[in-house]
Amino acid sequence: MADLPGRSTISLDGTWNTIVDPYESGLNSRYFEKARPHAKGDLVEFDFDHSPKLHVPGDWNTQRDSLFFYEGPLWYQRNFSYQKRPHTRAFLYFGAANYLARVWLNGVRVGEHVGGFTPFDFEVTGQLSDGDNSVVVEVDNTRRPEGVPSVRTDWWNYGGLTRSVKLIEVPETFIENYSVHPAKGQLDQIEGWVQLNGAQPAGTVTVEIPELRISQKAQTNRSGRAEFRFPAKVEAWSPERPRLYKLLIASGEDSITGEAGFRTIETRGTQILLNGEPAFLRGINIHEEAPYRGGRAFSEEDARTLLTWAKELGCNFVRLAHYPHNENMVRLADQLGLLVWEEVPVYWDIQWENPATLENAKAQLRDVVRRDQNRASVILWSLSNETPVSPARNAFLKALAEYARNLDPTRLITSASDRFDRSNPQSFLLNDPLGEYLDVLGVNEYVGWYYRKPEDADQIQWKPAYAKPVIVSEFGADALYNLHGDAETRFTEEYQANLYAHQLRMISRIPGLAGIAPWILMDFHSPRRPLPGIQDYFNRKGLVSDRGQRKQAFYLLQKFYRGEAESGPQK
Ligand code: GCB
Numbered sequence: 307m308a309d310l311p312g313r314s315t316i317s318l319d320g321t322w323n324t325i326v327d328p329y330e331s332g333l334n335s336r337y338f339e340k341a342r343p344h345a346k347g348d349l350v351e352f353d354f355d356h357s358p359k360l361h362v363p364g365d366w367n368t369q370r371d372s373l374f375f376y377e378g379p380l381w382y383q384r385n386f387s388y389q390k391r392p393h394t395r396a397f398l399y400f401g402a403a404n405y406l407a408r409v410w411l412n413g414v415r416v417g418e419h420v421g422g423f424t425p426f427d428f429e430v431t432g433q434l435s436d437g438d439n440s441v442v443v444e445v446d447n448t449r450r451p452e453g454v455p456s457v458r459t460d461w462w463n464y465g466g467l468t469r470s471v472k473l474i475e476v477p478e479t480f481i482e483n484y485s486v487h488p489a490k491g492q493l494d495q496i497e498g499w500v501q502l503n504g505a506q507p508a509g510t511v512t513v514e515i516p517e518l519r520i521s522q523k524a525q526t527n528r529s530g531r532a533e534f535r536f537p538a539k540v541e542a543w544s545p546e547r548p549r550l551y552k553l554l555i556a557s558g559e560d561s562i563t564g565e566a567g568f569r570t571i572e573t574r575g576t577q578i579l580l581n582g583e584p585a586f587l588r589g590i591n592i593h594e595e596a597p598y599r600g601g602r603a604f605s606e607e608d609a610r611t612l613l614t615w616a617k618e619l620g621c622n623f624v625r626l627a628h629y630p631h632n633e634n635m636v637r638l639a640d641q642l643g644l645l646v647w648e649e650v651p652v653y654w655d656i657q658w659e660n661p662a663t664l665e666n667a668k669a670q671l672r673d674v675v676r677r678d679q680n681r682a683s684v685i686l687w688s689l690s691n692e693t694p695v696s697p698a699r700n701a702f703l704k705a706l707a708e709y710a711r712n713l714d715p716t717r718l719i720t721s722a723s724d725r726f727d728r729s730n731p732q733s734f735l736l737n738d739p740l741g742e743y744l745d746v747l748g749v750n751e752y753v754g755w756y757y758r759k760p761e762d763a764d765q766i767q768w769k770p771a772y773a774k775p776v777i778v779s780e781f782g783a784d785a786l787y788n789l790h791g792d793a794e795t796r797f798t799e800e801y802q803a804n805l806y807a808h809q810l811r812m813i814s815r816i817p818g819l820a821g822i823a824p825w826i827l828m829d830f831h832s833p834r835r836p837l838p839g840i841q842d843y844f845n846r847k848g849l850v851s852d853r854g855q856r857k858q859a860f861y862l863l864q865k866f867y868r869g870e871a872e873s874g875p876q877k
Contacts, residue, residue, distance in 0.1 A: 307427055307503070308483040308676060309399055309474065309633070312563040318386060318441065318471040322362050323354040325381040326373070330446075337381050338410035338442045354383040362471055363401065365464030368601030375833075377463055379446040390436045393559075394475050398441065399427040401469025401604075401632060405453065406446045412439055420666060421454065422447070423629040423651065424673035427474070443467065454666045455651040460845060461593055461628065462831040464602045469632050477559035479504025484555055485679045486513065487716055488568050489535065493581060496538045496568065502530035502557055514554040526557075542581045543567025543682040545622035548643035550682075567640055567682030571718060573745050576818030578718070578775045580645070580685070587645060587777060587821025588867045589623035590616050590849070594631045595830040597854055609634040613642055615827060615850055619860065620867030625779060625823040628653050628691050630674040639683035646681070647720065647779075647823070648674060649688035652706070658698035668709050675713045687717055692724040692750055693740075700739055707743040722748035722779040737771040746820065747772060748779035753809065755783045760793075760805040763812035775820035781809050782825035785859070786840050787851035797840050803858040810866050824863060828852060
């Protein structure tokens with residue numbers, strides 16, 4: 307189900323009891339039953355009530371020093387009271403849990419979920435007690451070879467109930483989800499669907515957009531789905547004017563409210579067209595890392611800080627790398643007017659030949675599409691990042707691209723690739739075969755950092771092998787805030803700024819360039835970055851430090867995006 311505004315919800319955020327369980331004894335010892343010894347001779351080797359606490363939402367790594375590097379199972383438990391109501395169904399909803407979650411309510415197993423960044427829910431109407439209830443969740447962030455992502459990444463493997471947990475109450479037949487959007491390339495035609503869930507799914511659905519005086523009725527079919535299409539005169543949503551309309555959707559006992567912006571997104575040759583006009587994406591990459599305090603970001607305040615920095619930089623676009631971020635980010639992007647690239651964590655090498663891995667990637671994609679399909683800001687679904695070319699990988703991503711197009715034919719499909727032919731030192735050929743399946747080609751290149759010198763960029767000409775829009779989806783250099791030296795000295799602000807100057811000139815010469823997203827807005831934790839005194843387990847490619855201090859390159863990119871540099875972006 308979707309967590310739709312206007313629902314009756316009971317928040318389960320707050321303090322939970324926790325047991326760290328590296329050997330996963332809890333499964334055999336039945337921690338999920340929350341048993342207490344009755345007689346003094348009873349042997350029970352756990353006690354949630356007297357165990358340490360953790361805050362939900364939040365990763366465990368940054369809440370307790372001893373858990374900073376912890377990867378393994380950890381048990382969460384909390385009590386809550388509930389008053390049963392007739393003709394009401396209840397769902398236990400998790401914004402995200404990294405990576406595997408098993409859930410019990412009052413000792414009864416209600417379900418299990420795989421994947422660290424997408425929401426999931428279980429119906430618990432039958433398991434809830436009137437009065438006291440106990441929910442137990444085992445969360446396990448062990449990295450797995452068959453996982454998505456697999457065992458190697460360049461971000462912190464934050465574990466835990468990293469997003470909000472709630473009980474959502476709905477009528478017996480309820481609106482499970484909906485989509486309202488302009489027809490492909492037609493701003494004056496609104497189409498979409500409403501999906502009901504319940505014993506009597508046949509019924510009438512009303513979709514209202516009061517500001518447009520639209521009230522449209524549609525009938526559901528036997529599986530509870532109603533489809534509609536109607537003409538409308540809308541004011542388009544755009545980064546310059548992020549116009550949002552109120553929505554009211556009702557059916558039978560249920561009604562929900564929403565907000566929607568209307569815009570079209572297409573490609574024509576090497577251009578990206580937003581509302582029919584060529585758009586240049588002035589972007590920045592963002593990890594879901596909390597500004598100032600570190601750890602996983604989750605709050606509206608975190609989202610506001612990050613996206614406000616992006617706006618200050620002059621961006622109209624953000625790439626939310628490398629997995630679905632929390633919903634506050636996309637809701638705020640809708641309001642602030644930032645175009646969004648969303649991604650699933652198909653990152654570096656994964657088990658391309660494993661059908662379960664493909665199913666896992668599909669499920670994560672499906673769940674983020676279902677969550678964010680009404681966000682006008684989201685224009686690109688990214689399938690992967692820097693995956694090594696092989697027949698098995700090509701087939702995997704082809705299948706994922708087809709799946710994505712089926713799920714959402716209204717948006718563009720992309721991927722970030724670092725596979726291009728650079729055997730000729732002055733002419734780089736963008737020829738990753740994956741390009742065939744995509745609408746937009748993302749290119750990650752680290753000229754001047756992982757290979758060659760920043761100045762070499764002046765001599766390099768890029769040649770795309772496909773006549774499609776190109777976004778440079780990553781380039782960058784580590785710099786420790788306030789570390790100064792000459793432009794040849796690694797990790798100084800001067801090195802980073804000099805690299806940006808050469809990069810931006812080179813990138814501006816790429817044929818078919820439709821956007822840029824440097825790596826990255828803010829420094830973020832990574833276990834691969836130990837260099838003492840410089841990295842200290844941070845990837846330092848941020849334009850802003852983890853404490854919010856702007857580095858020199860921040861102002862250089864800002865000038866470029868504002869069109870004040872000698873070679874500003876195309877308008
Ligand atoms: C990349 C990856 C990104 C890394 C970055 C780096 O190519 O896509 O996840 O963090 O480079 O800093 O090396």
